[in-house]
Amino acid sequence: MDRIPNDVLLEIFRAHFDERYNWVSICRKNTPWLIAAVCRRWRSLVLGTPTFWKNIRIPPSCDMQSTGPALEAALSQSGKLPISVRLTQKQCPLSTHARSVLNASIDRWKKLLIWCNEEEDLYFLEDLGFPQCMPQLRQLRLCITSEDDTFDLATYLRPFSECPVLEEFWIDAPPPSTDPDPLDLVCTFEVADFPWEQLVRLKLNVPMCFKDSLNVLQASVRLKWLIIGEWVEDDTTEDARAFPPVSLPLLETLEACNIASYPTISRIHCPNLVELAIPIFQEWEGRGMLESLLEISPLPALRTLRITNLNPLTEDNIGSSLDAITSLPSLEVVKLRFRGCSLPIVLNKLVYLAPSLRLKTICLCRPLKNPLESEFCQSNEVADAVQALVAAFQGKEKGTLQCVRLDFSSTEYFFTGSTRVPESSYIPENLWDTPLLQRLSELKNINVAITL
Numbered sequence: 001m002d003r004i005p006n007d008v009l010l011e012i013f014r015a016h017f018d019e020r021y022n023w024v025s026i027c028r029k030n031t032p033w034l035i036a037a038v039c040r041r042w043r044s045l046v047l048g049t050p051t052f053w054k055n056i057r058i059p060p061s062c063d064m065q066s067t068g069p070a071l072e073a074a075l076s077q078s079g080k081l082p083i084s085v086r087l088t089q090k091q092c093p094l095s096t097h098a099r100s101v102l103n104a105s106i107d108r109w110k111k112l113l114i115w116c117n118e119e120e121d122l123y124f125l126e127d128l129g130f131p132q133c134m135p136q137l138r139q140l141r142l143c144i145t146s147e148d149d150t151f152d153l154a155t156y157l158r159p160f161s162e163c164p165v166l167e168e169f170w171i172d173a174p175p176p177s178t179d180p181d182p183l184d185l186v187c188t189f190e191v192a193d194f195p196w197e198q199l200v201r202l203k204l205n206v207p208m209c210f211k212d213s214l215n216v217l218q219a220s221v222r223l224k225w226l227i228i229g230e231w232v233e234d235d236t237t238e239d240a241r242a243f244p245p246v247s248l249p250l251l252e253t254l255e256a257c258n259i260a261s262y263p264t265i266s267r268i269h270c271p272n273l274v275e276l277a278i279p280i281f282q283e284w285e286g287r288g289m290l291e292s293l294l295e296i297s298p299l300p301a302l303r304t305l306r307i308t309n310l311n312p313l314t315e316d317n318i319g320s321s322l323d324a325i326t327s328l329p330s331l332e333v334v335k336l337r338f339r340g341c342s343l344p345i346v347l348n349k350l351v352y353l354a355p356s357l358r359l360k361t362i363c364l365c366r367p368l369k370n371p372l373e374s375e376f377c378q379s380n381e382v383a384d385a386v387q388a389l390v391a392a393f394q395g396k397e398k399g400t401l402q403c404v405r406l407d408f409s410s411t412e413y414f415f416t417g418s419t420r421v422p423e424s425s426y427i428p429e430n431l432w433d434t435p436l437l438q439r440l441s442e443l444k445n446i447n448v449a450i451t452l
Helices: 006-016 032-037 040-047 064-077 096-103 118-127 153-160 210-219 259-265 289-296 323-327 343-356 380-394 411-416 429-433 435-441
Strands: 055-058 083-088 109-117 139-145 150-152 168-172 186-188 201-205 225-228 253-255 275-280 304-309 333-337 361-365 403-407 447-451
Touching: 055 064, 064 096, 139 153, 150 153, 201 210, 210 259, 225 259, 259 289, 275 289, 289 323, 323 343, 333 343, 343 380, 361 380, 380 435, 403 435, 429 435
Parallel strands: 055 083, 083 109, 109 139, 139 168, 150 186, 168 201, 201 225, 225 253, 253 275, 275 304, 304 333, 333 361, 361 403, 403 447
Antiparallel strands: none
């Protein structure tokens, strides 16, 4: 190994350690960096490469007494580079030394993720001296566990009021699982004292009333990417149409895979939307979610539609929920995530709508560790429906369908719309023996792609 140039070793190291996971773990457990102890060359390479030390991770199992010195070592190795910091404060409060070391590096923070308990970690943020200027912070993610029936969102936002380049904000504070009725939760909220107007990417999954949700969106005028979580309704949502639409002219990606987000969706004007993720459910006041969105926001640029179901579908309750997709002139890709019993119903509905569609790709998504034994692949009903749908597109005078994709990977890719999902280079031969794969292998002039 001594004869291998450092730049070659560097490429080998990068190939095996994805930057997303090369955290510096401040704990006594084994870490990915144990490879640095294999030999002198690896150790000197890692210690002499500041980019390997850009991610600081403090897990809940850390040793409080050793955290400060370990942080000092990691921060010194990273030089003056911007760093990503992940704090998990559920079990282990930071020592005074660790807080002072971390506080001294705040001007270098580029990404910050905090997992915390509401009761304990208000003091943790105060101990770090917030609010204070964070000149390089571009990404902020807060995951908060609360067992109370009240939730003061503004309390968590005030510490980050001075972030001049913040572009991405995620907050997850779902209702406690023990609460019998999430609607009893109250979210105190203020739009002020947070740089909403700077945000380009936003995920809000907190108990929030309809009116407050519109206030947030109205303040976030630069959004290009938005996830709407489980917002709580109150009496102001009895007539959502009474509220003026919120204009988001730059929005390109919108995800609203929860029924509770229906009123908010119905008041968003986003004419440049390119990708949309919505659920199918029993129609609300005779209208589906897509139809309600189209009422105030034509979507001439929408190319990708991701659809999932929250409850089992039948021929009766699917109604006209999918009919509105024929009003999307640029639609090219439809991604479906349904259980086996509901999927044939949706596919048969698309067969009926096929003459009015110009789809290029149909993607069937179902996270499965063992697709071979699943109903999804073994069902003759699903296989028949897929075959009928492809035939409907190929039978058109100007057929546009080019690809059928099966995606068995994690749900996170479906819901975040990630395009980085790697395709498997090896497909087990016995998977091709299932009814679904057999039908797909018989298709002519259609590419079949599989992601495991």
